Amino acid sequence: MSRKKIEYLSSFTLGALLAVSGIQGAFAADAQELVKPCADCHGKDGASTEPEVPIIGGFSAPYTTDSMIAYQGKERPCPESEYLSGDKKGQKTTMCDIAKELSENDIEKIAAWFAAKPFVRATQESDPALAAKGEKIHEDNCKKCHADGGSLASDDSGILAGQWMPYLRQAFKEFSAGDRPMVKKMKPKYEKLEAADIEALVHYYGSFK
Numbered sequence: 001m002s003r004k005k006i007e008y009l010s011s012f013t014l015g016a017l018l019a020v021s022g023i024q025g026a027f028a029a030d031a032q033e034l035v036k037p038c039a040d041c042h043g044k045d046g047a048s049t050e051p052e053v054p055i056i057g058g059f060s061a062p063y064t065t066d067s068m069i070a071y072q073g074k075e076r077p078c079p080e081s082e083y084l085s086g087d088k089k090g091q092k093t094t095m096c097d098i099a100k101e102l103s104e105n106d107i108e109k110i111a112a113w114f115a116a117k118p119f120v121r122a123t124q125e126s127d128p129a130l131a132a133k134g135e136k137i138h139e140d141n142c143k144k145c146h147a148d149g150g151s152l153a154s155d156d157s158g159i160l161a162g163q164w165m166p167y168l169r170q171a172f173k174e175f176s177a178g179d180r181p182m183v184k185k186m187k188p189k190y191e192k193l194e195a196a197d198i199e200a201l202v203h204y205y206g207s208f209k
């Protein structure tokens with residue numbers, strides 16, 4: 001038998017074995033368990049309906065993974081937040097405490113799970129004149145890494161288009177205060193913006209329906 005044929009056969013056998021033994025099913029159930037508490041704040045499939053809590057369904061796996069690792073190391077600020085539903089409703093926690101409980105393997109599973117969900121844009125009001133101003137600022141400074149209004153998960157830079165405006169204001173506040181690190185090439189672009197420019201950007205991203 002040729003080497004190729006042996007490889008083909010063995011991978012086929014492995015696939016069949018996995019299917020029979022239910023390992024693939026176990027993986028799915030596991031991810032399902034891991035993401036359950038996330039829904040208490042981030043909503044079903046990460047489509048948050050709460051303006052202070054970011055929509056995370058549809059983020060690329062690398063972006064979610066990097067964010068969770070940053071929270072584990074407290075490299076990102078961890079504002080206190082409250083469970084909005086579920087068994088722990090009303091209890092306070094932070095993303096850093098949540099991330100601390102997860103292994104690298106857990107994070108990979110969680111990130112893959114959210115990457116397979118759609119990013120459901122927030123329903124919110126934005127000011128058209130400010131949004132137009134924000135679009136220009138975005139085109140001049142930000143589109144290189146946040147293409148199409150920051151709507152592409154594949155940029156691995158989060159998704160800005162249609163994200164909740166109150167969350168975006170909070171993220172900008174963290175960048176401006178120097179509490180949340182920025183990638184090297186975002187920093188010079190960001191630092192030349194004034195407060196009014198940032199508010200215009202928030203309206204631009206909020207204008208995506």
Ligand code: HEC
Pocket residue numbers: 034035037038039040041042052053054056063064067068076077078079081082083084093094095098110158170171
């Ligand atoms: C108690 C509420 C709560 C729970 C539970 C929770 N989160 Fe969060 N999460 C938040 C809030 C609030 C923020 C925004 C924090 C900030 O401003 O940095 C956030 C931020 C994030 C971010 C960063 C989003 C971005 O745009 O950069 C990711 C990723 C994330 N959460 C993933 C998860 C995952 C995965 C789980 C479940 C394992 C989870 N969260 C559970 C409240 C929660």
Ligand code: HEC
Pocket residue numbers: 054138141142143144145146156157158159160168171172181182183184185186189190193201
């Ligand atoms: C050189 C590439 C680059 C440029 C230019 C850039 N960014 Fe970013 N941006 C990133 C990356 C990568 C991330 C995600 C990593 C992180 O958390 O820092 C990010 C994260 C963000 C976030 C946080 C998203 C979230 O979900 O929390 C916001 C908001 C943002 N950028 C806005 C901007 C704005 C506004 C500009 C233009 C003034 C800009 N960026 C320019 C690469 C860039």
